[in-house]
Amino acid sequence: MSIKERKELEKSEMRGLILNTAMNLFLDKGFENITIRNIAEKIDYSPATIYLYFKNKDDILFTLRKIGFEKLYEHQVSSLKFDDPLKRLHRQGKTYIKFALENPEYYDLMFIMRGAVARTLDINNCDVGLDSYELLKKNVKECMDEGLFPRTDIDVAAFALWSYVHGIASLIIRGVGIMFPEEGINDIIEGSLNFMLKFDDHKNRNKKKLDLSNKQKTTGENI
Amino acid sequence: MSIKERKELEKSEMRGLILNTAMNLFLDKGFENITIRNIAEKIDYSPATIYLYFKNKDDILFTLRKIGFEKLYEHQVSSLKFDDPLKRLHRQGKTYIKFALENPEYYDLMFIMRGAVARTLDINNCDVGLDSYELLKKNVKECMDEGLFPRTDIDVAAFALWSYVHGIASLIIRGVGIMFPEEGINDIIEGSLNFMLKFDDHKNRNKKKLDLSNKQKTTGENI
């Protein structure tokens, strides 16, 4: 039995070696420029060997994706020691963007690349990948329970918030940053987060003035 | 001269034919599955002929990208006949998402694919592609001028809004919709847009109550 265990260990070590090597190469040159032969050469094996440990190239990407989701989840939980759920949510957003910008290749793999999200969230149903989303929903729910949010469908609210941070992250990763002057990207992230949060403060401050002056009622009309 | 003109016309017609055929094939089977040979075969030419009209495959994608930006811009201006800049902005957002979901292959090409945004907004500086963004900035500025927005850096505000709609569009395009129940995606879009807009209404309504009761001042603290 011990020898069988060793075999299995070696097998999983080999898988780890391949995954590690692949990711390092990806980080270095980008997915589209890395081939199975590159990976094999780097670890001094023949290309065919790779296929003894992974069904195909997509299987490697898929596995790395799962690792990415685990990494993201770790980032998320580690920075969630705030009592106020709104603060927690804000921090979660910043952590999310931070993860994306510090691990752009992972983020690409997980959320931008074709077939990334769907394949992970579908096939691997209720497994990793949904964890971070559940965390988000939990925070959203608490915000609603504490009256910090309007009470709407939790999925919709979570989706809206996710969309926002995903939009920021993916645009920056795709190089939209070059449109801005030399001052760091961080100001833009912080600024845009603040803008979104202050947005309605301002709007309502105006509206409040009106309310007080001529008792205008909020109609809730779709703008 | 007339004959030279005809030649040039034929040349541009051939380019158009290639682009059209390529895009139709892309729409049908997705980029990653379409080859130069596919395109050539469809129009009954040899693969080598394609290279007489386009430098390489990326050149085709790049040109289609430019066409996509023109299409987007048309969509944007056509639906901007509102007087209220905030309404205009809201409509622009909805139009943007509509364009993305109705032309997912174009949108992918323009904003999601690797090298999409940067290459288009950089190389083609001050040309197409920036038009829509300038339109957005113009609207943002007007909103600020009319006091509907807090006065912040226009680029930051525009980036925040763009991020939001891009996030929605790209997540849905990547198949996040499957996470939601059977009811249409439209409800989610509308809902999440409304959520973001109502967000602070609600928050401030609460805050207002507090303000009135114990004169608490808005600190502007970073949450």
Added chain:
DNA sequence: TCAATAAATGAACAGTGTTTAGTTATGAGC
């Protein structure tokens, strides 16, 4: 030591984007 199993590979297959040498069509000048 020997058969059986596992691990690794060389060589090939079908496909890709791209280049180049060579062929075919076109239009101008005689």
Added chain:
DNA sequence: GCTCATAACTAAACACTGTTCATTTATTGA
């Protein structure tokens, strides 16, 4: 009409890609 330069086009190849499979090499239990 006939030449001839120019333009349009292509067959064939090149260097790649992901992937498979027959074959070889290494490891193990009897």
